[in-house]
Amino acid sequence: MMNLKAFSFSFLLLLFFNASMVETHGFRSRKLYDSNMLTEKENWFDQNLDHFSPTDHSTFKQRYFEYLGYYKPPEGPIFLLVGGESEQIGIGKSFYTELAEKFGAAIVSIEHRYYGKSTPYKELTTENLKYLSSKQAIFDLAVFRQYYQELLNAKYNVSETENRWFVIGGSYSGGLAAYFRLKFPHLTCGAYASSAALIAIYNFTEYDQQIGTTAGPECKTVLQEITHLVDEQLNSDRQSIKELFGASKIDNDDDFRFLVADAAALSLQYGFHDFVCDLLVNAKKNGSNILEAYADYVKNVANQGIFGVTLEYYDRLYLKDPTSGNSAYRLWWFYICSEMGYFLVAPQNDSIRSTKLDERYNLDFCKDIFGEGVYPDSDMANTYYGGRKFAGSRVIFTNGSQDPCRHISKQTSSKDLPSYMVECNGCAHGIDVLGCPYAPEDTKGDVCRQAVSEVRQKIAQDIDMWLSDC
Numbered sequence: 236m237m238n239l240k241a242f243s244f245s246f247l248l249l250l251f252f253n254a255s256m257v258e259t260h261g262f263r264s265r266k267l268y269d270s271n272m273l274t275e276k277e278n279w280f281d282q283n284l285d286h287f288s289p290t291d292h293s294t295f296k297q298r299y300f301e302y303l304g305y306y307k308p309p310e311g312p313i314f315l316l317v318g319g320e321s322e323q324i325g326i327g328k329s330f331y332t333e334l335a336e337k338f339g340a341a342i343v344s345i346e347h348r349y350y351g352k353s354t355p356y357k358e359l360t361t362e363n364l365k366y367l368s369s370k371q372a373i374f375d376l377a378v379f380r381q382y383y384q385e386l387l388n389a390k391y392n393v394s395e396t397e398n399r400w401f402v403i404g405g406s407y408s409g410g411l412a413a414y415f416r417l418k419f420p421h422l423t424c425g426a427y428a429s430s431a432a433l434i435a436i437y438n439f440t441e442y443d444q445q446i447g448t449t450a451g452p453e454c455k456t457v458l459q460e461i462t463h464l465v466d467e468q469l470n471s472d473r474q475s476i477k478e479l480f481g482a483s484k485i486d487n488d489d490d491f492r493f494l495v496a497d498a499a500a501l502s503l504q505y506g507f508h509d510f511v512c513d514l515l516v517n518a519k520k521n522g523s524n525i526l527e528a529y530a531d532y533v534k535n536v537a538n539q540g541i542f543g544v545t546l547e548y549y550d551r552l553y554l555k556d557p558t559s560g561n562s563a564y565r566l567w568w569f570y571i572c573s574e575m576g577y578f579l580v581a582p583q584n585d586s587i588r589s590t591k592l593d594e595r596y597n598l599d600f601c602k603d604i605f606g607e608g609v610y611p612d613s614d615m616a617n618t619y620y621g622g623r624k625f626a627g628s629r630v631i632f633t634n635g636s637q638d639p640c641r642h643i644s645k646q647t648s649s650k651d652l653p654s655y656m657v658e659c660n661g662c663a664h665g666i667d668v669l670g671c672p673y674a675p676e677d678t679k680g681d682v683c684r685q686a687v688s689e690v691r692q693k694i695a696q697d698i699d700m701w702l703s704d705c
């Protein structure tokens with residue numbers, strides 16, 4: 236959701252992707268084809284609610300899935316797929332599970348605390364959200380790792396055995412995988428962090444700038460024109476412009492502005508440049524109404540939740556409600572608002588989004604939803620995890636050349652912390668895991684598929700090297 240948010244894939248996207256990209260972890264895909272599921276059988280264990288309290292020993296039920304079909308007991312490695320900002324419904328086939336098959340690994344996948352069924356509270360009041368943080372989440376992984384190791388030992392009648400663990404995630408959960416390796420290096424042999432949200436940034440202006448670069452000058456100009464037209468019409472007739480976009484229920488005008496900006500950004504973040512830009516550039520060239528063309532696009536994207544988010548994701552009145560239907564949105568915003576920032580503010584110069592989407596907008600949004608005193612401390616997050624000076628080891632980072640979130644991932648590459656750039660038109664968020672946004676027979680996708688395949692080989696080599704030396 237950060238707009239990272241958008242780590243999401245839902246049904247329609249599958250039309251564009253080949254089957255192997257139907258994938259969950261970290262990228263918030265929720266709707267999977269059953270045939271691609273390796274398991275949907277739930278398992279539960281008791282997790283500590285607060286890892287940092289000396290006196291409170293309450294627990295909650297945390298959900299996980301396991302798949303042992305590829306496992307070569309008793310020495311095969313264990314791949315821990317880290318749950319991110321969505322509910323987990325099982326383990327689906329993906330590049331991650333291909334790797335597990337290659338290495339004879341057991342696969343375990345754990346749902347993130349508070350999301351899906353792993354929630355300690357029914358009502359997500361701000362008070363009840365106090366145990367939702369990345370710190371608690373990585374301690375969850377540590378506790379689970381010990382628990383599951385014993386469970387597996389019992390299952391195979393071995394004792395005192397320690398399998399080689401490897402943690403894997405993408406986007407937000409890619410960041411968690413890297414943080415886990417950083418804080419608990421003795422519990423893993425390494426981590427693979429795809430398009431990871433690693434560095435906290437308060438004013439995340441690079442996001443809008445990268446969207447502009449990815450869109451290209453022609454499309455960017457049309458997007459800016461749309462922003463301008465929307466701003467004008469909000470001043471003259473705010474109801475009818477919202478109606479045009481099918482978004483009458485978003486009362487706050489700036490929330491609406493955010494929706495207008497984000498709907499285009501989502502396509503670009505996921506490599507679907509043509510999906511939005513061809514439409515707009517054509518409409519502009521043939522003299523049709525660009526606002527109407529774009530409004531139709533936004534309705535399509537937001538009503539159907541094509542990128543995993545619907546109108547409610549932008550609507551503070553909805554988000555405010557601690558019992559609202561889609562709790563994942565509220566949970567994600569709490570993380571943004573209380574910890575990391577990633578405020579998608581308009582850059583000072585040449586922005587695509589409305590300049591009204593500034594720091595103040597974001598702070599008010601957080602305050603309206605969660606109450607006074609909830610605001611992020613990005614500096615503190617970077618102090619805790621390292622930020623640009625991330626000092627972990629044996630973490631593989633990847634980033635897509637067109638992904639706006641690459642700017643919060645690892646900036647440099649070194650032997651112990653390799654960072655691979657997957658470079659092509661369409662190489663965007665999670666590209667190495669999700670695969671190319673082209674149909675298999677589309678020759679336009681050849682460059683992309685080649686780039687993905689090369690990086691995947693490097694990833695497998697690194698994992699091989701670290702597992703054999705662990």
Ligand SMILES: *[C@@H]1O[C@H](CO)[C@@H](O)[C@H](O)[C@H]1NC(C)=O
Pocket residue numbers: 390391392
């Ligand atoms: C472990 O031991 C139990 C009891 O001795 C036995 O029933 C089971 O088949 C064994 N499992 C494996 C995987 O060897």
Ligand SMILES: *[C@@H]1O[C@H](CO)[C@@H](O)[C@H](O)[C@H]1NC(C)=O
Pocket residue numbers: 437438580593594
């Ligand atoms: C964020 O941007 C605002 C201007 O929009 C500026 O006043 C503020 O100092 C910036 N904050 C940080 C932490 O960079």
Ligand SMILES: *[C@@H]1O[C@H](CO)[C@@H](O)[C@H](O)[C@H]1NC(C)=O
Pocket residue numbers: 513514515517518519521523528
């Ligand atoms: C102009 O382009 C838009 C977007 O591609 C298309 O939907 C529309 O039919 C075109 N109109 C004309 C008159 O060609």
Ligand SMILES: *[C@@H]1O[C@H](CO)[C@@H](O)[C@H](O)[C@H]1NC(C)=O
Pocket residue numbers: 584585
């Ligand atoms: C503002 O953006 C334009 C277009 O990208 C660029 O040409 C110009 O140099 C920028 N100005 C500043 C002050 O950064």
Ligand SMILES: CC(=O)N[C@H]1CO[C@H](CO)[C@@H](O)[C@@H]1O
Pocket residue numbers: 633634641642643644645646647648653654655656
């Ligand atoms: C922001 C960014 O692009 N980060 C890195 C992505 O990966 C390449 C290749 O290692 C790096 O050079 C980039 O700095």
